Amino acid sequence: MVSTTIPMFITKDPETFIDMLKTLTAEKTGFEKIDLGVGILNILKKYPERKNILIALKEQFKQLPTSYAKLHYYPIHAFYFVNKEGNRQAIKYEWQPIEGTSPKNSEANITSADYLSEELHNRVKNGSVSFDLIIRLGCKNDTTDDPTDPWPDDRQKLVVGQLTLEESLFPNEPILFDPTIVTEGIELTDDPILHFRHKAYAISYNKRSKNE
Numbered sequence: 001m002v003s004t005t006i007p008m009f010i011t012k013d014p015e016t017f018i019d020m021l022k023t024l025t026a027e028k029t030g031f032e033k034i035d036l037g038v039g040i041l042n043i044l045k046k047y048p049e050r051k052n053i054l055i056a057l058k059e060q061f062k063q064l065p066t067s068y069a070k071l072h073y074y075p076i077h078a079f080y081f082v083n084k085e086g087n088r089q090a091i092k093y094e095w096q097p098i099e100g101t102s103p104k105n106s107e108a109n110i111t112s113a114d115y116l117s118e119e120l121h122n123r124v125k126n127g128s129v130s131f132d133l134i135i136r137l138g139c140k141n142d143t144t145d146d147p148t149d150p151w152p153d154d155r156q157k158l159v160v161g162q163l164t165l166e167e168s169l170f171p172n173e174p175i176l177f178d179p180t181i182v183t184e185g186i187e188l189t190d191d192p193i194l195h196f197r198h199k200a201y202a203i204s205y206n207k208r209s210k211n212e
């Protein structure tokens with residue numbers, strides 16, 4: 001469940017996303033030289049209907065987050081929960097921090113490039129950090145193939161699990177975060193971004209773990 005802290009993605013299909021990345025970096029002469037301001041303006045000119053997500057991003061960064069333990073996380077795509085009779089219910093996940101379970105904010109040193117990981121590490125040393133796993137139940141006409149559509153706010157919510165972080169682990173093996181790996185009773189929707197991520201993350205994993 002790779003998640004972001006805003007509930008929607010910027011495009012409905014991978015081709016548009018790739019074109020946006022090309023637009024963003026069109027004027028670059030090296031990674032350090034990308035002018036993100038110009039790139040974002042060029043994306044807006046070409047895709048004015050995507051203004052809402054750029055506004056959501058801007059809102060979120062008005063104030064820097066002080067802790068990973070206080071943010072909400074959205075895996076974005078719809079999935080199906082399937083019962084024994086084969087009936088399918090579309091859902092979207094959300095991780096919601098459980099207030100009060102976490103030890104007091106350890107001073108976040110925002111001058112450090114990795115201050116959020118450091119802050120979480122310090123918190124977990126002093127106690128645990130918990131999140132509720134929530135599902136929102138989609139209604140009949142809610143989209144299941146469009147990650148730019150976060151669904152209306154009033155959808156029924158159910159708490160179906162809880163995640164508690166008790167210690168920081170640094171795995172020796174590289175991990176593949178493929179969002180299409182699901183367990184029995186859960187099925188993938190036709191979201192083209194979700195299926196494209198399966199291939200893209202495998203390529204990235206191979207590059208960083210096996211130098212392919």
Ligand code: HEM
Nearest residue numbers: 002003004009014017075076177193196197200201204205
């Ligand atoms: C066509 C669309 C997308 C492409 C091509 C893409 C591609 C990638 C790639 C190649 C990585 C590095 C993976 C690795 O090495 O393990 C990555 C990481 C990531 N992606 Fe995407 N992605 C897409 C859509 C999304 C969406 C919809 C989300 C929202 C949930 C998302 C959230 C993330 C996050 C949070 C990471 C960092 C994971 C980590 O901490 O290692 N991506 N993406």
